[in-house]
Amino acid sequence: MSEGTRTIRIEALARVEGEGALTVHLREGRVEDVHFRIFEAPRFFEALLRGRDLTEVPDITARICGICPVAYQMSACHALEAALGMSLPSPLRALRRLLYCGEWIESHVLHIAFLHAPDFLRFESSIAMAQSSPELAEQVRSALQLKKAGNAIVNLIGGREIHPINVRVGGFYRIPRQDERAALAETLRAARDRAHALLRWVAAFELPAADHDYEFVALRHDDEYPMNEGRLVSNRGLDIAYAEFPNEFQEHQVPYSNALQCRRKGGGAYFVGPLARWNLNHDRLPPEAQQAAAESGLTWPCRNPYASIVVRAVEVLFAVDEAIRLLDTFEPPASAFIPFEPVAAEGVWITEAPRGILYHRYVIDTVGKISEAVIVPPTSQNQRQIEEDLIRFAPSVLDLPDDDAAWRCEQVVRNYDPCISCATHSLKLKVIGR
Amino acid sequence: MIAQPLTVLNTRRAPRPRLGVFKFASCDGCQLSLLDCEDELLAVADRVEIAFFREATRRPLEGSFDVSLVEGSVSAPEQEAEIRDVRARSRFLITLGACASHGGIQALRNFSRVDDALAIVYATPETISTLPSSRPASDYVHVDLELPGCPINKRQLLSVLAQMLSGGKPRIDQHALCLDCKRQNVVCVLVAHGSPCLGPVTSTGCGVLCPSYDRPCFSCFGPAPQPNTASLAERFQAIGLSADHIRRLFQMFYNQAPEFLEEARRHE
Numbered sequence: 001m002s003e004g005t006r007t008i009r010i011e012a013l014a015r016v017e018g019e020g021a022l023t024v025h026l027r028e029g030r031v032e033d034v035h036f037r038i039f040e041a042p043r044f045f046e047a048l049l050r051g052r053d054l055t056e057v058p059d060i061t062a063r064i065c066g067i068c069p070v071a072y073q074m075s076a077c078h079a080l081e082a083a084l085g086m087s088l089p090s091p092l093r094a095l096r097r098l099l100y101c102g103e104w105i106e107s108h109v110l111h112i113a114f115l116h117a118p119d120f121l122r123f124e125s126s127i128a129m130a131q132s133s134p135e136l137a138e139q140v141r142s143a144l145q146l147k148k149a150g151n152a153i154v155n156l157i158g159g160r161e162i163h164p165i166n167v168r169v170g171g172f173y174r175i176p177r178q179d180e181r182a183a184l185a186e187t188l189r190a191a192r193d194r195a196h197a198l199l200r201w202v203a204a205f206e207l208p209a210a211d212h213d214y215e216f217v218a219l220r221h222d223d224e225y226p227m228n229e230g231r232l233v234s235n236r237g238l239d240i241a242y243a244e245f246p247n248e249f250q251e252h253q254v255p256y257s258n259a260l261q262c263r264r265k266g267g268g269a270y271f272v273g274p275l276a277r278w279n280l281n282h283d284r285l286p287p288e289a290q291q292a293a294a295e296s297g298l299t300w301p302c303r304n305p306y307a308s309i310v311v312r313a314v315e316v317l318f319a320v321d322e323a324i325r326l327l328d329t330f331e332p333p334a335s336a337f338i339p340f341e342p343v344a345a346e347g348v349w350i351t352e353a354p355r356g357i358l359y360h361r362y363v364i365d366t367v368g369k370i371s372e373a374v375i376v377p378p379t380s381q382n383q384r385q386i387e388e389d390l391i392r393f394a395p396s397v398l399d400l401p402d403d404d405a406a407w408r409c410e411q412v413v414r415n416y417d418p419c420i421s422c423a424t425h426s427l428k429l430k431v432i433g434r
Numbered sequence: 435m436i437a438q439p440l441t442v443l444n445t446r447r448a449p450r451p452r453l454g455v456f457k458f459a460s461c462d463g464c465q466l467s468l469l470d471c472e473d474e475l476l477a478v479a480d481r482v483e484i485a486f487f488r489e490a491t492r493r494p495l496e497g498s499f500d501v502s503l504v505e506g507s508v509s510a511p512e513q514e515a516e517i518r519d520v521r522a523r524s525r526f527l528i529t530l531g532a533c534a535s536h537g538g539i540q541a542l543r544n545f546s547r548v549d550d551a552l553a554i555v556y557a558t559p560e561t562i563s564t565l566p567s568s569r570p571a572s573d574y575v576h577v578d579l580e581l582p583g584c585p586i587n588k589r590q591l592l593s594v595l596a597q598m599l600s601g602g603k604p605r606i607d608q609h610a611l612c613l614d615c616k617r618q619n620v621v622c623v624l625v626a627h628g629s630p631c632l633g634p635v636t637s638t639g640c641g642v643l644c645p646s647y648d649r650p651c652f653s654c655f656g657p658a659p660q661p662n663t664a665s666l667a668e669r670f671q672a673i674g675l676s677a678d679h680i681r682r683l684f685q686m687f688y689n690q691a692p693e694f695l696e697e698a699r700r701h702e
Binding site: 047056 | 458459460461462463464465466467470473475476484487488489490491492493509510513538539540542543546550551552554555556557558561562563564568584585640643644648649652654679682686687
């Protein structure tokens with residue numbers, strides 16, 4: 001069987017956001033190469049932003065991704081506000097963090113229950129999972145209700161779940177009323193038990209063993225678990241401001257993909273997302289979330305990418321509690337937004353999208369038009385790391401039939417919750433040879 | 435819009451009707467709307483067979499579909515054959531959202547040369563395969579029903595599916611958003627605040643979202659039937675908007691819809 005070559009192909013990865021493929025080339029039992037190919041058609045956002053007014057950027061960049069539009073709006077607004085020399089008062093800052101909590105909840109729960117859990121329990125989909133037993137149906141139903149609570153946040157603060165309309169450069173259009181905020185806080189209090197149940201459920205999954213010395217990269221803030229602000233740090237001593245990102249990281253074009261791959265300059269792959277945040281910021285989680293994490297059996301540090309599903313559940317729990325805290329302590333600002341006059345300037349920012357750091361850089365001219373835009377989404381950054389994980393992993397599935405081998409490889413990819421729509425502003429599995 | 439009388443989803447038919455969800459160039463937001471139907475998703479899954487939905491299930495693409503939901507624009511060369519294949523497999527084809535129905539926000543690139551856009555984003559553009567423009571499904575195949583929105587309204591989607599499940603003709607309201615504001619007593623942002631609101635020329639569907647957030651409508655749902663865009667643009671001029679600003683208002687998510695395309699041209 002080890003004669004010649006074998007190819008394991010996944011022509012179109014399922015249960016990921018967007019279109020991608022995977023090709024694993026094997027020769028005489030060894031992995032020769034892995035291509036994580038993103039064939040989502042390019043959408044050219046960085047080009048079509050040129051000449052648009054800076055006030056239009058949050059609405060346009062939101063359309064890069066229907067799953068994490070808030071992330072695009074947050075990185076865009078902060079980068080543009082940095083260019084304009086603005087900083088927002090604390091109530092507006094709190095409202096943005098609250099909005100991000102909503103997106104983390106709905107995006108993470110979607111991934112945990114709908115895209116990833118079926119891998120651990122060997123179902124083709126969560127719908128098939130729900131139809132297999134009353135207990136699993138209840139898990140899925142409960143997850144749907146939890147996701148709905150996340151959506152309720154984005155709905156109120158953003159106006160709607162997908163492509164929110166209430167976010168603007170300088171703040172918001174309208175501050176939610178006290179009665180609306182109180183009702184939302186009640187919805188979230190009712191969701192807390194579901195968040196704990198979700199964590200207990202995934203913590204009981206049998207995680208494949210894996211341990212690798214990754215470079216984890218995430219934001220780190222003086223006293224908060226990072227969302228909208230912080231310095232960019234890694235477990236290998238990186239500690240930089242947003243503007244230094246291009247000095248340390250570089251986007252590469254690979255011939256088999258429509259998404260650019262981002263790597264460390266002079267280095268290689270790095271790891272962004274929930275596992276990176278946990279490893280670099282677990283001490284910034286409030287005591288309740290830390291205790292729940294400890295009870296779930298999650299270790300620190302944790303170098304097993306399969307544990308990402310557990311970290312996501314910890315972050316969901318954290319985000320629910322954080323959202324309640326932000327609502328309970330909210331003091332309405334005098335004005336929903338801070339007015340500004342355009343100046344010719346450049347602005348750079350990074351926020352923590354559900355899948356990891358999202359870099360935006362804009363150059364604006366004297367009348368407030370965009371003359372240059374650079375967007376580096378988390379999936380572009382994780383792409384090379386996904387390929388390297390597969391190069392290490394593929395030999396362990398060589399003896400399995402192609403279908404099974406492909407499924408196991410897909411699971412490795414889904415550890416990263418890749419968002420392909422984002423990465424082309426894109427994934428498919430092929431395994432070639434044996 | 436009234437589709438042909440059809441009873442393709444009538445559950446008296448056995449077996450359960452097959453539903454397919456297909457993605458072209460898009461943000462995934464419209465298909466996510468289906469997963470965002472938290473209270474109805476499992477019920478829908480009991481009444482129709484979700485036979486293809488790559489974002490939700492590993493099931494491979496096989497056979498034909500009673501109803502296909504198509505998200506995204508035709509934007510890469512291989513997608514031209516794919517949309518024809520989806521049509522050939524489908525009894526009733528519904529496009530979801532601005533991208534599938536009109537090319538979407540990414541059709542803004544249709545206004546410039548594709549090589550220029552490629553060069554801005556990619557270091558070696560020659561390895562990227564793309565069509566010169568971002569096109570709606572209807573440029574290639576017959577579309578039975580277009581659900582508007584960027585993103586679609588999930589209530590509208592559920593309503594269409596429910597209408598079809600009961601054997602009725604699926605239809606959606608298409609009056610101008612402006613009427614909804616009047617019915618719901620939402621203060622007119624154009625009259626009261628002089629904000630450039632596209633509500634008078636935009637199709638209903640969002641639920642009066644922006645005006646209820648003190649924001650003028652920016653037309654996520656595209657042109658209403660026979661929109662008087664010229665008159666509205668005149669009003670915008672009168673409240674002090676530049677030609678460039680007016681052009682950009684009509685060049686957002688529905689920049690290729692004929693009515694908006696024309697109006698934008700008048701302000702170049």
